[in-house]
Amino acid sequence: MGRNAIIFLHPTLRNLTVSCFDIGDDIETYLSENPNSTPLRSLTFDECNITVTGLAAILSVPKALEKLTLGERMYHMYRNGHVPLGRSPTLLLQALSLQKDSLQYLKHIGGRTEHPGIHNDLSMAIFPSMRAMELDTHSILTLMLNNSAVRPDFHLRLVRSYQFEQAWDGVENSPLPSILEWLNRVHHLDYVIDCDGREDRDSILLDLWQDKANQNTWRKIYFLVGATVTENQKNASKRHLRVLVYKRSGFIPPYMYGEKLPEEEIVFDSVLDTGRSAPMKLASLSEFIP
Secondary structure, eight states: OGGGGGGGGOSSOOEEEEESOOBOGGGHHHHTTOTTOBOOOEEEEESOOBOHHHHHHHHTSBSSOOEEEEEOOSSSOOOSOOOOGGGOHHHHHHHHGGGTTTOOEEEEEOOOOOOOSOOTTOOGGGOTTOOEEEEETTOHHHHHHHTSOOOTTOEEEEEEEOOTTSOOOTTTTOSHHHHHHHHTTOSEEEEEEEOTTOTTHHHHHHHHHHOGGGHHHHHHHHHHTTSSSOGGGOSTTOOEEEEEEEEOOSOOSSOOTTOOOOEEEEEEEHHHHTTSSSSSOHHHHGGGOO
């Protein structure tokens, strides 16, 4: 990024989006002498590879950052030997903790990597103001969140992608066990299914509702969202679940003016659908299956 790093020192800027830049350790040279000096409130990285050292340098500058989006490259790839942020979980958490008192929203997508071992000592509990997170299910932050207690009004949005090369098995690959696990931990859950343009998308979605192996899991989910409890049992522990399907538009981020944006279809909402005998009537499901 070089001298473009000066943008992070802007004295009045409150909202900033950076697209298609790679940010390395050298940015520390430009920012290290200006800690806690800017009024920046919202920072978005879209298709940007960032080193953990570079991220720490950037997060040392705002006085009280409230919203942060870490969008590592998924579409604009270069052969630069970039190491995803998730490969250095301890350093990543240390970088984020520079804004631990003010950070309210955190999103991390891209940088897909398998979880690097077991890190039970890493937790998101150090962020007292955190109200919402949006994470890929493969994000290292998902693992950290699993080790954390969250506030009752915390909102979690998880994105699970079924990529082209991934073989589909209706039981083994079902997202329902993951949904149930997280619904036991958080009161407000949006679970987004991204079929990544797969030709077998229809069967993946229909398996959610029709596969007999999923019926017991659905019963447990229905209990948590309050569909099968008595009036006396309905209390603050009731959960809210939405299941959404991500529909690609044919364009890739960052989106230019006039380009059609991706859409999301709600296929299950516990507020609307818990009175039904099945999670979603097929007539409703057919509305988003071409």
